[in-house]
Amino acid sequence: MVRRNVNFTRLHPVYLFADIAKQKAAFLLKNPHAQLISLGIGDTTEPIVQTVDQKLVEKAQALGTMRGYSGYGPEQGDPLLREKIALAAGVKPEEVFVSDGSKCDIGRLQHLFGTGLKVAVQDPTYPAYVDNSIIGGSSEIIYLACQPENGFFPEIEKAPPFDLLYFCSPNNPTGAVATHAQLERLVKEVKCRGAILLFDAAYSRYIQDPTLPRSIFEIAGAREVAIELGSFSKIAGFTGVRLGWTIVPEELHYEEGGSVRADWQRIATTCFNGASNIAQAGGVAVLEPQGLQEVELQIAFYLENASLLKDAFEKSGFTVYGGGNAPYLWIHFPGRSSWEVFEELLEKAHIVTTPGVGFGPAGEGFVRVSPYGHRSHILEAIQRIGRFVNKSASMKN
Amino acid sequence: MVRRNVNFTRLHPVYLFADIAKQKAAFLLKNPHAQLISLGIGDTTEPIVQTVDQKLVEKAQALGTMRGYSGYGPEQGDPLLREKIALAAGVKPEEVFVSDGSKCDIGRLQHLFGTGLKVAVQDPTYPAYVDNSIIGGSSEIIYLACQPENGFFPEIEKAPPFDLLYFCSPNNPTGAVATHAQLERLVKEVKCRGAILLFDAAYSRYIQDPTLPRSIFEIAGAREVAIELGSFSKIAGFTGVRLGWTIVPEELHYEEGGSVRADWQRIATTCFNGASNIAQAGGVAVLEPQGLQEVELQIAFYLENASLLKDAFEKSGFTVYGGGNAPYLWIHFPGRSSWEVFEELLEKAHIVTTPGVGFGPAGEGFVRVSPYGHRSHILEAIQRIGRFVNKSASMKN
Numbered sequence: 168m169v170r171r172n173v174n175f176t177r178l179h180p181v182y183l184f185a186d187i188a189k190q191k192a193a194f195l196l197k198n199p200h201a202q203l204i205s206l207g208i209g210d211t212t213e214p215i216v217q218t219v220d221q222k223l224v225e226k227a228q229a230l231g232t233m234r235g236y237s238g239y240g241p242e243q244g245d246p247l248l249r250e251k252i253a254l255a256a257g258v259k260p261e262e263v264f265v266s267d268g269s270k271c272d273i274g275r276l277q278h279l280f281g282t283g284l285k286v287a288v289q290d291p292t293y294p295a296y297v298d299n300s301i302i303g304g305s306s307e308i309i310y311l312a313c314q315p316e317n318g319f320f321p322e323i324e325k326a327p328p329f330d331l332l333y334f335c336s337p338n339n340p341t342g343a344v345a346t347h348a349q350l351e352r353l354v355k356e357v358k359c360r361g362a363i364l365l366f367d368a369a370y371s372r373y374i375q376d377p378t379l380p381r382s383i384f385e386i387a388g389a390r391e392v393a394i395e396l397g398s399f400s401k402i403a404g405f406t407g408v409r410l411g412w413t414i415v416p417e418e419l420h421y422e423e424g425g426s427v428r429a430d431w432q433r434i435a436t437t438c439f440n441g442a443s444n445i446a447q448a449g450g451v452a453v454l455e456p457q458g459l460q461e462v463e464l465q466i467a468f469y470l471e472n473a474s475l476l477k478d479a480f481e482k483s484g485f486t487v488y489g490g491g492n493a494p495y496l497w498i499h500f501p502g503r504s505s506w507e508v509f510e511e512l513l514e515k516a517h518i519v520t521t522p523g524v525g526f527g528p529a530g531e532g533f534v535r536v537s538p539y540g541h542r543s544h545i546l547e548a549i550q551r552i553g554r555f556v557n558k559s560a561s562m563k564n
Numbered sequence: 565m566v567r568r569n570v571n572f573t574r575l576h577p578v579y580l581f582a583d584i585a586k587q588k589a590a591f592l593l594k595n596p597h598a599q600l601i602s603l604g605i606g607d608t609t610e611p612i613v614q615t616v617d618q619k620l621v622e623k624a625q626a627l628g629t630m631r632g633y634s635g636y637g638p639e640q641g642d643p644l645l646r647e648k649i650a651l652a653a654g655v656k657p658e659e660v661f662v663s664d665g666s667k668c669d670i671g672r673l674q675h676l677f678g679t680g681l682k683v684a685v686q687d688p689t690y691p692a693y694v695d696n697s698i699i700g701g702s703s704e705i706i707y708l709a710c711q712p713e714n715g716f717f718p719e720i721e722k723a724p725p726f727d728l729l730y731f732c733s734p735n736n737p738t739g740a741v742a743t744h745a746q747l748e749r750l751v752k753e754v755k756c757r758g759a760i761l762l763f764d765a766a767y768s769r770y771i772q773d774p775t776l777p778r779s780i781f782e783i784a785g786a787r788e789v790a791i792e793l794g795s796f797s798k799i800a801g802f803t804g805v806r807l808g809w810t811i812v813p814e815e816l817h818y819e820e821g822g823s824v825r826a827d828w829q830r831i832a833t834t835c836f837n838g839a840s841n842i843a844q845a846g847g848v849a850v851l852e853p854q855g856l857q858e859v860e861l862q863i864a865f866y867l868e869n870a871s872l873l874k875d876a877f878e879k880s881g882f883t884v885y886g887g888g889n890a891p892y893l894w895i896h897f898p899g900r901s902s903w904e905v906f907e908e909l910l911e912k913a914h915i916v917t918t919p920g921v922g923f924g925p926a927g928e929g930f931v932r933v934s935p936y937g938h939r940s941h942i943l944e945a946i947q948r949i950g951r952f953v954n955k956s957a958s959m960k961n
Contacts, residue, residue: 168758168819169727172678175827185833210635220628227624227842230805231617238607238803238936267664267806267840274835275671278699281569282679298834302675330566361565406635407841408627409664422565430572436582437695438671443664443840444804445624539635 177301183294183525184208187509194513204548206476206536207519209339209494211404213468213541216461219403219452226448237444242436244412245447251454252397252412256382259417262428264435265450267442268411269369269396270295276365276394276413277303278434279427280331287329289313289321291340291526291533293367296333305331312529315488315499319343323356332357335367337374340526340535341497342489344379350386357392361422364389369398369411372466374492390416394427399446401494401539403453403462410446469494472538472545479549480536483556496536497523508534516555518548574698580691580922581605584906591910601945603873603933604916606736606891608801610865610938613858616800616849623845634841639833641809642844648851649794649809653779656814659825661832662847664839665808666766666793667692673762673791673810674700675831676824677728684726686710686718688737688923688930690764693730702728709926712885712896716740720753729754732764734771737923737932738894739870739886741776747783754789758819761786766795766808769863771889787813791824796843798891798936800850800859807843866891869935869942876946877933880953893933894920905931913952915945 187207195201215223229235243249244265253260266272273295282304288296290310297308309329311321319341334353336345345353357364366383374381383393395414399405415428442450452458473490480487480498488497498520500508505522512518512534523533538545584604592598612620626632640646641662650657663669670692679701685693687707694705706726708718716738731750733742742750754761763780771778780790792811796802812825839847849855870887877884877895885894895917897905902919909915909931920930935942 169677169681169760171818171820171822171827172676174678175830178830208636212633212635214629214633215627217628220624223624223627223842224621227617227620230612230620230801231614232611236609236611236801238609238801239605240804267668268837270837271664271668271835274675278671279569280566281571282701284566295834302831302834304679363566404627404633404635407637407838409837409840421568423568425568430568433572433575434699437692437699438668440665440667440806441804443806443843445620445842446840 172302174302174304178298183521186525187519187521190510190513191519201517203513203517203519204540204544204551205519206538206540206548207521209401209537209539211401211406211539213404213465215404215408215449216458216465218455218458218461219449222452223408223445223449226445230445240441240444240447242439242441243432244442245444245451248447248451248454251451255454256395256397256414257384258414262414262416264413264415264431265442265447266411266413266439267409267446268400269367269398269413272396272411272413273299275434275438278438279430280363282306284330285309285328287311287326287332288527289334289338290528291523291530292333293335293339294526296365300331310527310529313338313341313343314529319488320345320349323353329360329362331363331365333365333367335369337370337493338495339370340495340521340523340530342491342493342495344374344492347378347380347386350380350383354383354386354389354392358388362392363419364393366393366395368395370401370493371397372402372463373470373494375470376492379492384414384416390418392419394419399450399453402466403449404465405446405449408443408446408449410442410450469538472540472542475545475549476536476538479552483552490538494538496538498534498536500532500534503532505531505534512555516551518551569699571699571701575695580918583922584916584918587907587910588916598914600910600914600916601937601941601948602916603935603937603945604918606798606934606936608798608803608936610801610862612801612805612846613855613862615852615855615858616846619849620805620842620846623842627842637838637841637844639836639838640829641839642841642848645844645848645851648848652851653792653794653811654781655811659811659813661810661812661828662839662844663808663810663836664806664843665797666764666795666810669793669808669810670696672831672835675835676827677760679703681727682706682725684708684723684729685924686731686735687925688920688927689730690732690736691923693762697728707924707926710735710738710740711926712883716885717742717746720750725757726759728760728762730762730764732766734767734890735892736767737892737918737920737927739888739890739892741771741889744775744777744783747777747780751780751783751786751789755785759789760816761790763790763792765792767798767890768794769799769860770867770891772867773889776889781811781813787815789816791816796847796850799863800846801862802843802846805840805843805846807839807847866935869937869939872942872946873933873935876949880949887935891935893935895931895933897929897931900929902928902931909952913948915948
């Protein structure tokens with residue numbers, strides 16, 4: 168009989184967000200009239216901006232006409248979209264591979280390197296890096312603590328041996344943004360170890376400070392060691408529309424000397440069949456001047472949500488990291504358990520957050536707060552945070 | 565340094581359709597004014613039917629409004645779409661997993677069973693089964709010859725040991741459709757060996773004969789041994805829109821007793837993030853009465869293309885298999901090489917086909933002809949086939 172992929176037994180039984188959804192559902196069963204506000208999962212809530220939405224509509228309309236219909240596109244993506252992404256990233260179009268999203272690309276990335284790899288991640292980290300690595304047969308996950316004490320940047324030179332390093336900046340969940348100097352250290356160390364850096368830039372357009380790098384390829388030498396993941400999800404509200412990309416530079420090679428880009432092309436054509444043509448038409452519009460202007464306003468809106476929430480938590484006496492050049496807030500509850508704080512916020516303030524420990528052991532004592540809500544909900548959440556603190560304080564007395 | 569996934573070295577260096585595209589491009593470079601007609605890749609060309617396209621447009625419009633916007637959906641798919649697929653297939657909604665297409669699901673299926681498996685395929689076969697199995701670490705590919713001599717159905721009882729069996733009916737590329745009795749043999753044999761059957765039903769809606777099974781789950785006992793792949797690509801012209809599904813029955817278990825469905829759910833939530841919400845809205849419309857009526861007319865149109873082409877090749881003296889209850893024609897050129905026939909059809913008739921041997925060794929001597937063209941092109945192709953035969957005949961004299 169057919170046996171199970173043995174790697175499944177090494178996974179934590181339930182995926183973090185599914186776990187939270189379950190707790191939320193259980194709470195609502197007991198409190199059917201509670202008006203929950205979700206500051207949990209990083210899911211966009213604002214409508215798609217007008218210029219971009221218009222292109223989605225036009226492409227959908229065109230597919231119903233003899234003249235505008237098209238079937239399979241190139242698996243690597245529409246050439247115009249690849250060109251626009253390449254231009255924005257300062258790479259060559261043939262190094263850009265359009266996909267249905269970064270999470271899906273992380274799944275497919277496992278095929279490139281085979282099994283038995285040591286994979287380093289920031290701790291806390293986006294769980295999909297860890298779970299996909301485990302399913303793909305990595306032999307070890309190395310957690311590099313990113314905490315207030317080290318400015319949320321690991322002592323990379325002292326890290327145990329690793330083959331792959333996932334690094335996300337602006338970071339999910341901590342909201343930390345690596346500086347130019349920090350990324351130089353990272354590239355240098357990865358190169359010196361002969362490892363490969365998988366750089367997740369899904370939130371790069373949230374960077375407002377022009378001195379902070381938006382792409383790993385702004386760092387000298389990165390083209391020989393790094394793959395970069397990009398996404399339209401948090402740029403343009405495409406979380407449900409599904410569109411992302413991966414950049415694999417020509418200079419990236421295996422130990423044996425072969426081109427990683429060539430194998431990624433093979434994976435794109437063999438394990439994938441192109442992103443939805445409607446989504447891709449929208450992606451092109453995002454990267455045209457008018458679309459870009461509109462999505463940048465939307466990003467600024469979410470950053471303002473983050474700023475309002477940050478103020479509220481700070482006024483209530485909490486230490487808050489993130490925001491500013493990143494969407495997420497990372498709120499410290501020293502000495503407490505993340506799940507305990509999560510439950511207290513759910514039960515007393517009817518606010519859903521994400522327990523920091525769900526992102527890795529160094530997330531214990533934190534919760535992640537997401538700014539992806541309607542403004543009215545954010546303002547209501549701020550009221551509740553004030554009341555929650557007073558309630559907690561009076562309970563302690 | 566990081567080594568390449570060793571399985572890549574076991575792949576044929578170029579994917580079949582990329583290979584054909586290259587030959588086509590080379591021909592057009594030499595013959596820039598040639599008006600090629602593609603009967604090659606199975607890519608839909610008719611516009612999306614009105615009712616379905618309207619839903620794509622409406623969903624795209626809704627995403628631009630506060631009321632109609634939605635972000636991440638359930639990774640397993642919109643509950644309404646799962647319900648409609650389940651109803652049509654006679655399974656439970658929770659056994660249906662919506663995806664961005666079967667090829668992508670075939671890639672993800674490799675995660676379920678780990679490495680070292682013996683994988684049996686029909687020969688000729690859709691290349692994605694083989695390539696994904698190899699990348700995923702299968703130890704052996706077993707080709708089960710499907711030829712005129714065995715009615716395109718393998719002597720499954722005499723097959724060497726295998727763990728997984730891919731089976732496609734209506735078949736790509738031969739156009740053969742398995743009977744109820746044949747599928748009973750298949751399920752019985754797979755069960756008796758403790759193997760798992762991956763049944764590709766992408767073309768099931770092309771079956772017009774009500775006595776032929778459209779789903780493996782019409783066969784008693786199949787729920788304990790089979791996974792079924794479905795697709796909107798060839799039903800509704802969604803090759804570029806991207807939408808498919810996979811059915812994993814609750815009764816399917818590993819040797820150790822665990823549920824395959826539970827792991828597939830984990831894969832859906834970890835390595836995937838849901839199909840495009842616009843595509844899913846279209847999928848719902850396909851399965852509603854008006855949409856279904858319209859897509860069935862379109863399927864009938866493609867089947868008529870197949871029938872016209874079949875007549876033309878038969879009148880020219882060739883033996884033609886397929887068509888009728890399947891889109892593809894499988895044309896026999898006994899004693900000749902597939903690539904030679906492909907090149908001759910390209911150079912003398914300016915018609916692009918697919919060389920049968922590209923689908924496996926038993927495809928040698930055949931070419932696959934696809935009916936997915938505009939009617940005017942099909943009629944022009946028929947004229948050229950007549951002239952081609954006369955030309956070839958006069959050259960022989």
